[in-house]
Amino acid sequence: MSELQERVAKRWKVPKGHIYVLEEFCKGCGFCVEFCPKKVLAQASHFNDKGYHPPEVVDPEACVLCGFCERICPDFAIWVEEEGKSDAG
Amino acid sequence: MPAKTILTGVHFMNGDEAIAEGAIAAGCRFFAAYPITPQSEIAERLAWRLPQIGGMFIQMEDEIAAIAAVLGASWGGMKAMTATSGPGFSLMMENLGLAVMTETPCVIVDVQRGAPSTGLPTLVAQGDMMQARWGSHGHYEIIALCPASPQEAFDLTVKAFALAERFRVPVLLMTDEVVGHMYERVEIPPEVPVAPRRRPRVPPEEFLPFQPDPDLVPPMACAGEGYRVHVTGLTHDERGYPDMTPEAHDRLVRRLVDKIRLFPEEYTFYEEVQLADAEIAVVSYGISARVSLGGIELARKAGIKAGLFRLITAWPFPDEAIHKLAQRVKGIVVVELNLGQMSREVERAVRGLVPVHGVFHAGGRIHTPEEVFQGIEEVYRRCR
Amino acid sequence: MPVRAARAAPEFVPRVRHPLERWLRTDRLPHIWCSGCGLGTALSAFLYALDELGWDPDTVAVVSGIGCAGRVAGYLRLDTYHTTHGRAIPFATGLKLAKPDLHVIVFSGDGDLFAIGGNHFIHAARRNMDIAVICVNNFNYGMTGGQLGPTTPVGARTTTSPFGNFEHPFNLVHLAASAGATYVARCTTLDGRRLQKALVEALSHKGFTFVEILAPCPTNYGRRNRLGEGLDELRYYREHMVIKHGADPKEADIAPGKPFLVGKFVDIQKPTYLELYQAKAREIGGEG
Structure with missing residues (x-):
């Protein structure tokens, strides 16, 4: 079973919280990278298991936690979390 | 004063109205349909009755929508029914398959009329019997019942709802224009048992919605x-x-x-009339079975011991009962308002033991007793 | 020259929870949709809308038809019904009438809702059935291999219009408004919170409501019409969409290369089928 909570995500610290990327869900569409208003993200050079380039955080300081990456992602592969609102492990 | 749900007492009503009352008595509170002759009396009566007793009636835009709404209502927790005739029955076939596949209890009435196509909208036939069995795509099993009188239309509608819940299936009520429009005495009992839906017995986190009980039927958790x-x-x-x-x-x-x-013991129903000493058995159903009684009477007067085996359950076909019948008689006559549908099943179940002769008519009128009698005579000659 | 800080190294965090997880059958993810498809974004916006509304999940049922959008139902941790092609709306009608307290939402595609299911759409709108219909419009039949549909623009190439489409498409906004929908909006999958707002309004509005969500289909429609990747289709939306509320639905035609309208077109109140039925039923003695 591929229960989401059993998976391991990458987490980056940004000024007001965190950005999570669940690489194995990513299909490399590039929406989050393209439409991030602060250009926080870039496509990584490595591949995930499906052969796509997942996003990675390249400019964490620029993140204002607007959450558009989370909104635009079609694959539930990236999301943001405000400081102090964590319910993740 | 609120309207009564069960109209206990003796009534003079037609088969269509009896189906509507049977449905209400059985606990049906949702009916969706599209107008079509000769079904309209069912819809008209339920449009009048259901709003008065806390039920839901809706006239949909076509029969596809009608059966889809019925499935939705069944998953909403209601007992639900639709009714139609041949052209609408054809439109319902895809969602009949959805009902089978998703194990959705419901009742579908087909008041049969002359066909193919628009055929004879106001006149009788029994040409949808094989469609009832195999009309939807894929391999499946189905229960279909055939009333031969308004009283039986009431009784079998109640039975159809019980079987739908027992097996979590769509149940077909295959009636015909003459039974639908025939006015007769209908006695509605003081109480009619309402079949319960099989409910989950474990909490949601342990529930597997299509994990069957030992009898292969899974409990059903409805929406909400x-x-x-x-x-x-x-x-x-x-x-x-x-x-x-x-x-x-x-x-x-x-x-x-x-x-x-x-x-099979839970849904196999048939009636035997004068079969104890019979040499020739007439196998028939619905209105044709009633006409056959006249032919049997003529045969008996002419010295031929004939009797009637009336199919009440058309599907699943009662193979065993027909095979046993073939062991007791010398010949079988099948009377039906098509050019040979259930007769194929009879021949299959008889397995060549005795001759099987069809008295067929494509529809538009019922058989005459004389035609049935001639069929009996024909088989009688052949098997002497 | 300013020195950029070294790339921050990520931590690895097990047992993560996506903010929408409570609405999802996570054991069915990742979903089947292609890279760059807009369906996942539309689904996510729908779940944000549900989150915002704060409804008890046990009061929400989602009905889908067939096709890529039809698969939405299967990913939701709700009472979900994946029905036959085109028949989600009548199924939803039965469900709503049998259980009026339920929020019943139809989530399906343009082919399912407007070709094979078109008749059901206009009649449910006409009778003001209290359901919300969300249509993800990708301008073709994606799942079956990219055939032309009722929304495919004139001239567009699909597998069944190899020489360009000879049919005129529906303007879904105009169709819904004309048929009697009491709330009609159009968004794209690029619209983020604007899309969420439209969905919140449609879901909470009494009566028959309709939201059209324009979405990329890079694998089929986009590829055959040289629109590039899903990303390129979103860029196209950004360059061509004109946000305008209260516009005349007649002006909501979509034609390749031309600006198109998004926004809220209709927001009116009128009695629903259930309200009229129940009022009469109370009057004549039943409870309806």
Whole structure:
């Protein structure tokens, strides 16, 4: 079973919280990278298991936690979390 | 004063109205349909009755929508029915398959009329019998009942709802224009048992929505009950999730068939009239069975011992009962308002033991007793 | 020259929870949709809308038809019904009438809802059935291999219009408004919170409501019409969409290369089928 909570995500610290990327869900569409208003993200050079380039955080300081990456992602592969609102492990 | 749900007492009503009252008595509170002759009296009566007793009536935009709404209502927790005639029955076939695949209890009435196509809208036939059995795509099993009088239309509608809940299946009531429009005495009893729906017995987190009980029927969790069930017409596993493997498909289709086939004693109904000493058996159903009684009377007057085996359950076909019948008589006559549909099943079940002769008419009128008598005479000559 | 800080190294965090997880059958993810498809974004916006509304999940049922969008139902941890092609709306009608307290939402595609299911759409709108219909419009039949549909623009190439489409498409906004929908909006999958707002309004509005969500289909429609990747289709939306509320639905035609309208077109109140039925039923003695 591929229960989401059993998976391991990458987490980056940004000024007001965190950005999570669940690489194995990513299909490399590039929406989050393209439409991030602060250009926080870039496509990584490595591949995930499906052969796509997942996003990675390249400019964490620029993140204002607007959450558009989370909104635009079609694959539930990236999301943001405000400081102090964590319910993740 | 609120309207009565069960109209206990003696009535003079037609078969269509009796079906409407049978449905209400059986606990049906949702009816969706599209107008069509000769079904309209069912819809008209329920449009009048259901709003008065806390039920829901809706006239949909076509028969496809009608049966889809019925399935939705059944998953909403109501006992639900639709009614139509041949052209609408054809339109319902795809969603009949959805009802089979998703194990949705409901009742579908077909008041048969002359066909193919628009055929004879106001006149009788029994040409949809094989469509009832095989009309939807894929392999499945189905229960279909055939009333021969308004009283039986009432009784079998009640029975149809009970079987729908017992097996979690769509049940077909295959009646015809003459039974539908014939006015007769209908006695409605003081109480009619309402068949319960099989409910989950475990909390949502332990519930597998398509995990069957030992009798192969799974309990049903309806919408809004906290079970959060995924229901799909795709081949699915016990969780209700799509499973596209040949193994899962074979397992599911077999279970859907076997859950009915393994319990013939619960749905196999027939009536025997004057068969004890009969040499010739007339096998018939619906209005044709009643006409056959006249032919049998003529035969007896002419010295031929004939009797009637009336199919009340058309599907699943009572193979065993017909085979045993073939061991007791010298010949069989099948009377039906088509050019040979149930007669194929009779021949199959008889397995060549005795001659089987069809008295067929494509529809538009019922048989005359003389035609039935001639058929009896023909077989009698052949088997002497 | 300013020195950029070294790339921050990520931590690895097990047992993560996506903010929408409570609405999802997570054991069915990742979903089947292609890279760059807009369906996942539309689904996510729908779940944000549900989150915002704060409804008890046990009061929400989602009905889908067939096709890529039809698969939405299967990913939701709700009472979900994946029905036959085109018949989600009448199924939803039965469900709503049998259980009026339920929030019943139809989530399906343009082919399912407007070709094979078109008749059901206009009649449910006409009778003001209290359901919300969300249509993800990708301008073709994606799942079956990219055939032309009722929304395919004139001239567009699909597998069944190899020489360009000879049919005129529906303007879904105009169709819904004309048929009697009491709330009609159009968004794209690029619209983020604007899309969420439209969905919140449609879901909470009494009566028959309709939201059209324009979405990329890079694998089929986009590829055959040289629109590039899903990303390129979103860029196209950004360059061509004109946000305008209260516009005349007649002006909501979509034609390749031309600006198109998004926004809220209709927001009116009128009695629903259930309200009229129940009022009469109370009057004549039943409870309806």
